[in-house]
Amino acid sequence: MITFDRTDQSVFGRWWWTVDRWQLVALAILMAMGTVLITAASPPVAERIGIDDTFYFVERHLLMLVPASIIMMSVSLLSPRGVARTAVVVYLVALALVAATLVVGVEIKGARRWIHIPGLSLQPSEFVKPAFAVVAAWLFSLSRTTPGFPGSFVSMVLYGGTVGLLLMQPDLGMAFVLSAVWFTQFFLAGLNVLLVVALGVLGVAGLVMAYFTFPHVTSRIDRFLDPQAGDTYQVSRSLEAFANGGLMGTGPGQGTVKFSLPDAHADFIFAVAGEELGLVACLLIVITFGFIVLRGFARVFNENNYFVILATAGLLVQFGLQSMINMGSSLHLMPTKGMTLPFISYGGSSLLALGFGMGMVLALTRKRFGPGD
Template identity: 60%
Template sequence: MTTFTFTRTDNSIVSRWWWTVDRWAIIALTMLIVMGMVLTLAASPAVAERIGVDPFHFVRRQIAFLVPSVAAMFAISLMSPEQVRRFATLAFLGTLAALVATLVIGAEIKGSRRWIGLGPLSVQPSEFVKPAFIVVSGWLLAERQRNPRFPGNLLSAMVYLFVVAILLMQPDFGQTILISAMWGIQLFVAGLPMVIVLVLGAIGTVGAVGAYFLLPHVASRIDRFLNPEAGDNYQIERAMDAFMSGGVWGRGPGEGTVKRILPDAHTDFIFAVAGEEFGMVACLAVVLIFAFIVLRILSRLLQENDPFVLYAGVGLTVQFGLQAFINMGVNLHLLPAKGMTLPFISYGGSSMLALAFGMGMLLALSRTRPGVGSVMGGGYR
């Protein structure tokens, strides 16, 4: 039987990838993907039965999404930082055009136009815009540091405002907050004066307050979070029932009952299914895996001398960690309700592919590379 091994003297692209990529992060990601398949298998049959399709309809579709997602993540992780920058720029232009198209041809669902139909599939362009934007913004900020005459900060702000304007026109306030947080942390890491950071934070706060008074659906969600009796909190209440029912060790695989009446049990509230069937121990394991990935990659990035790699990598890491935090916070009623998937665990084609797209770039940027440029004069190798 033939075996495949990589030696440090092997100069093939896959061998170089193997010896430079963060293998511990890949192991942790693999664990998340396996957990996601197990939880999809646990949560989705009840949802499928409720809507009248085959019990394993969502499981098969998740596998169909997973295969190209993993392949894309691997292929992108082989790239150099310069290739990542070029790839993200092209992807950003394409996904930005798709984001604009949602305002014209997007399907209206619950008062928002966020999806574009592609035959039997539906794609949410905003999911793909996030990682592409953060890499493009990281490049602009890094180029400004390399060449003080280059208006990188201004261009980054203009691109940010354009993306946010389209998201608010859909409207999608949740994605707007997420992108704003990613961009704000990028600016902080890039060394923007604290006065400007505080001014931008104040503007964001004013915007959030304005959204509360001007957008009824935003006000409704915040009111229901602060006062559960102010409106319909059915999914949140059922999610809390699931956690209480599961206790420390859970009811056991397949023994959960709340998933049968929880509409989004396989997507936004899959963490609640984990709590009921596998208990608090499994939920803590999920939290620790996410924390490990974020801290592990940040520790590698903070040793980086190339400003582009640092800014883009930090932004992508924040996206990954913050999205997981928001999803779990909503499930536990620690944050206002927001439809956001749990990375690599929730069911969803656009989410899975977009996360693989972003994580592939993050794995590529966090690879060990000898001879990177300095922060003040670094090039992109």
């Protein structure tokens, strides 16, 4: 086991004694749980779509988990200034790629969200989410620390442009998460309350408009409110899985609903956990997500750096909201939305982007003893 003395002033020595090791453990637990659940859930999916290697998705997941972990650990070494600079670069590149998907993107289920690269299908919007949260926090903080700099206005322009591109794909779920993060930061920035209320009203109006504009949104909301309004096959199978699992589950690999659940390895992997591991394990997963979010907020509770507070809040809201949407959809507590369960669901771009996002959280919540730390 690698250990560092408290007097070790190397990069890794300083990192070890300043990073939140409890968060590291919690994230490692999610990664391990994800590997177990994908191993259980994905073979039936591979067989159903005609892939000869039944462990294809397991191998792909592990292959992406390694670089995601490396990205997370590498980014966690950065200073707050380094986090801001890295986020700006990633945001600009990812936003350009999102725009490119409208021209050269691959259309899947009526949406252009992916760019095919040899050996990888990349979804640029996944990287826009964490990068935008940090860029917006940086702009809001500059409004306070640099008199005359229109940081809040620039943030509004970037927000509008980013959401506009996401809706053109269309990807309403991603636009909703990004909006929730930005509105949270806008509120925490202490800006005009009337403007906050006005933007909130516009947000609600936008959701109503989306219902009447996007047929797939209309269908999902209608099916959520009235199961007889359309096909609810996946949600019905998901609820059946939770009912079968009961308190302690049927045992790893012993579930049966996954054989008829098309997205058992991705959007509905929480249902596989419910059937095979039971209610107790599902509650432990929920607690782990809650611990990561609350622990992160606790670490910046007494922080004096305005940028660190806003950036950490944005990243944690994004992480927690994505988790809630995935689990809530599986339990039919909200309309279904194709969104991964962080570090547990299968997904290449999502896994890499989560590694980047949580690496920034680990970097921003490190103990600092000076402006350069």
